[in-house]
Amino acid sequence: xxxxxYISKIIxxxxxxxxxVNDYKNCRKIxxxxxxxxxxxxxxxxxxxxxxxYRTQEIKxxxxxxxxxxxxxxxxxxxxxxxxxxxxxxxxxxxxxQRMTKRLIYLIIEKLKDVSSYTHxxxxxxxxxSTVIRIFDNVNYTKPELPEVIGIDEFKGNTGGExxxxxxxxxxxxKVIDILPVRYENYLVDxxxxxxxxxxxxxxxxxxxxxxxxxxxxxxKAVYITDKYHFVRQVTWAFEAVRKEEQKRFIKxxxxxxxxxxxxxxKRYSELNEESRQAVAAMLNASEKLYSAYILxxxxxxxxxxxxxxxxxxxxxxxxxxxxxxxxxxFIKCAGxxxxxxxxxxxxxxxxxxxxxxxxxxxxxxxxxxxxxxxRNFRRFRNRILHIFA
Ligand SMILES: [Zn+2]
Numbered sequence: 056x057x058x059x060x061y062i063s064k065i066i067x068x069x070x071x072x073x074x075x076v077n078d079y080k081n082c083r084k085i086x087x088x089x090x091x092x093x094x095x096x097x098x099x100x101x102x103x104x105x106x107x108x109y110r111t112q113e114i115k116x117x118x119x120x121x122x123x124x125x126x127x128x129x130x131x132x133x134x135x136x137x138x139x140x141x142x143x144x145x146x147x148x149x150x151x152x153q154r155m156t157k158r159l160i161y162l163i164i165e166k167l168k169d170v171s172s173y174t175h176x177x178x179x180x181x182x183x184x185s186t187v188i189r190i191f192d193n194v195n196y197t198k199p200e201l202p203e204v205i206g207i208d209e210f211k212g213n214t215g216g217e218x219x220x221x222x223x224x225x226x227x228x229x230k231v232i233d234i235l236p237v238r239y240e241n242y243l244v245d246x247x248x249x250x251x252x253x254x255x256x257x258x259x260x261x262x263x264x265x266x267x268x269x270x271x272x273x274x275x276k277a278v279y280i281t282d283k284y285h286f287v288r289q290v291t292w293a294f295e296a297v298r299k300e301e302q303k304r305f306i307k308x309x310x311x312x313x314x315x316x317x318x319x320x321x322k323r324y325s326e327l328n329e330e331s332r333q334a335v336a337a338m339l340n341a342s343e344k345l346y347s348a349y350i351l352x353x354x355x356x357x358x359x360x361x362x363x364x365x366x367x368x369x370x371x372x373x374x375x376x377x378x379x380x381x382x383x384x385x386f387i388k389c390a391g392x393x394x395x396x397x398x399x400x401x402x403x404x405x406x407x408x409x410x411x412x413x414x415x416x417x418x419x420x421x422x423x424x425x426x427x428x429x430x431r432n433f434r435r436f437r438n439r440i441l442h443i444f445a
Contacts, residue, residue, distance in 0.1 A: 083122040096135035107134035170423040196441040206413040215433035231444035240265035261285040281399040282410040293385040297348040367404040
């Protein structure tokens with residue numbers, strides 16, 4: 056096989072006949088033209104194969120053989136023998152107004168499914184950063200249908216002049232379905248109100264009040280769930296606050312007891328070995344407040360094993376009373392929060408839906424943001440996130 060036939064076969068551009076190949080320092084130019092064939096006049100519909108003139112165009116293709124590849128094509132302009140209209144021949148592998156092959160554009164868009172930066176993709180594809188961005192700006196994800204199980208959360212995106220953006224996920228199918236520029240209630244109302252909402256059976260969120268208001272107003276038939284991780288965290292925070300306050304009060308000698316106190320005290324008692332248990336006992340002996348806080352923490356973690364809403368409701372109600380009588384400000388406050396959210400908290404015990412996937416997505420977004428040194432343009436940020444998770 057001659058090298059020209061070989062290259063024709065390898066580059067695989069349908070209808071393109073290779074005439075000549077020139078190698079330069081960093082690039083390979085492949086010269087040729089399309090097969091001559093009858094074209095339909097766009098004006099009158101008559102068939103013609105009469106060539107009027109030629110125009111040469113250089114088109115960038117996907118890099119290969121260690122070279123940047125350019126297709127130098129001698130484009131024909133046909134003339135209609137019936138109405139005299141002149142028009143350029145059809146080239147199936149070239150998009151209108153682009154100086155790149157369609158497949159290069161597709162590949163760039165495909166590459167942007169990674170969390171890597173535009174600069175990285177530009178380098179990899181041998182095109183400019185502005186080209187990558189211009190291509191990606193044609194990608195647009197429209198507003199989706201709402202899923203059966205909605206997860207909603209916020210993340211620090213710092214985009215479009217707003218600190219927090221809102222992420223909406225399909226928890227059941229593990230998909231990010233939309234990104235909103237803000238998490239304010241009026242915005243959420245405008246977003247959810249026009250949606251088809253009757254298919255949503257569960258709505259999972261943290262304890263941000265506007266989410267709860269949206270769930271209660273617009274998803275009346277859905278079960279509203281406070282994410283487990285978020286309400287357990289309230290107890291952990293209360294405990295940590297007590298631990299820090301108490302530790303600060305101790306004189307130097309006693310402080311020695313509190314080596315590794317954070318990790319030892321936050322672990323479940325049942326998971327500690329004998330040595331650690333003794334260390335914990337010594338810490339708890341030093342402070343009555345710390346002891347009470349520890350019991351409340353351990354009790355709450357036990358409650359997390361409840362099998363259903365009914366059982367959890369009973370247990371948490373008892374816990375709330377104990378916390379309110381503990382004399383610990385932090386736990387009194389925490390008990391108030393639990394009382395306020397008890398219905399949606401206990402709903403979490405009747406099903407296994409959590410915002411774990413949503414939180415995981417937020418971590419991936421964090422990496423994307425770090426690689427790109429941030430995003431200023433919200434529209435582009437949103438499309439990029441949805442593209443990555445598509
Ligand atoms: Zn014509």
